[in-house]
Amino acid sequence: MIRGALFDMDGVLVDNTPVHVEAFARFCERYGVTDWRGKLAASYGMGNDDILRRLLPPELIRERGIESLAAEKERIYREIYAPSIRPVAGLRELLERLRTAGTAIAVGSSGPIENVRFVLDRCGIAEYFGFIVSGDRVRHCKPDPEIYLAAAAGLGLAPAECVVFEDAPAGIESARRAGAGRIVALATTLPAERLAATGADRIVADFTRIENLDEILS
Template sequence: MTQTPRAFIFDMDGTIVDNMSFHTKSWIAFLAKRGRSVDPDDFFRDSAGRQGHEIMRSYMGADLSDAETATLDAEKESLYRDLYGPHLEAVAGFESFIETAQEEDVRLAVATAAPPANIVFTLDGLDLRRHFDAVVGAADVARGKPNPDVFLLAAERCGVAPGHCIVFEDAPLGVEAARRAGMRAVVLTTTLPASAFAEFDNVICIARDFTELDIDALFDSSPLIQQAQ
């Protein structure tokens, strides 16, 4: 009997790499340069998973043109890469986890709000792209998380129904996007404590890193969920 196709879909920032503090630092420095002060924790909860142009318009003005947000985004992301570059590494156990998943015929995708340059910086910088059946980023969808677009496109490109996909996330907006896509979620507490995800009924496991996860147990952990309307 042919097994129903299954997929793991990974957020990138804060999930494949533990880098969200560097994103926050770069945003704070970027905004401070323009006379704007933000609380780091509040900023993360409001922004993690959203696309750069969405964040930029929230904090720099809703009337910014696409060209203006693109220029500002490029400046901010360059600052981030300079800060995080010396620290670039995968979360503990990630490479072993995805290699085992491939051996068990689980399809793999990345679904991130990151722009193309950051995807290259991370996936190619760590030589991880070769493992994935699909890589979907900010350039591929119009809306960031909590909208489900990026996860649904990743599932489509993998040829796997949403109900047979498990998303790996570190941010509430990402978990909500998975819920709206009809997908279960595993939370990595790289950035926020488990208590930050208590409201989500699609979370099937919370772990510190990938060494704590068992592939078969994840797929057996919960029945399929329905896509939210």
Template structure:
């Protein structure tokens, strides 16, 4: 499919895409890692792990832990994040206008995120945009995290739209790769990484600091 072909559905990652919050996740991860005496490489952590299911991030450090223990460890980190980010929740620039435009044109939208349900609630309910989305898909529903394509394929199926007709908005290489594996075009938001980080992905049709810069993107004309 050509890059400029108008999308028939939109799929949004959440962290670093709907909101610019990755530094708060990094702060929480750093505190969590240090609390368990584990090394933490802040410079590379988000780029390597963003979009992965949290159990896949934590699991290798605790190979003997069962699912319940991994859930407990994950919630420790997520609680730290929610406590610090809650006062700062704000939509990324231009997002409300894009959501309004898609709704006017009858273009369905979904969220495909590795975030825990409580984190999803923090963002979508604080911003009062949950009802904008036809579906929300996450690993908590039994899907594999990114870079597997499961979240995005499930979102397309639930919306009744072919994968190639979807555009995915992402901020992380794992998410862009998941979109590629799903056969979907992607737009990379540069809240976490520079444009060069996405240069090797053939499905990336645009990069932008926020959604404002995408107002004239042909694929989002919905014509």
């Protein structure tokens, strides 16, 4: 029986991958980094530190510091996204249905806490979430299972009692390694054909496609 719902943030609560790409474009242009797009595409779902270590020259990281660089990039992202941010289609309705069903709800994101609060507050959905795990509050980000283990524990549940909503292979692997009872993948960041290879239990375009909640929670 599923008693908890764990939501990734980027690509799940909000369809924001294009905004992150634009933020990385502006950020990398500042530092003369040109060969970043392919590396970024292979890093979706990972934490900022891991992504930046893939994208940036080691000498730049040594000079500026990984935390400072990550904070700079995320400030760009929030500035770009603030005027147009909105939740993924059907999210608010799904959250209300989950709450009515007595399902505990948490965020399990590799993003920094500032981004999580930004999304929850700007989308007006903070009230639905009983626990938050962000990438800067754990030792290991996705695909390591720590984030989803911590999110389930924060709700007082075993991972097997939780459904995880994800959009990226790294996050789906994290949920699987944590022992999630069910994994639902959203085809927001990647096409459904690619997500099919991840072994997710169900793939949907957005939350409006979840008509029968019992199929998720049973």
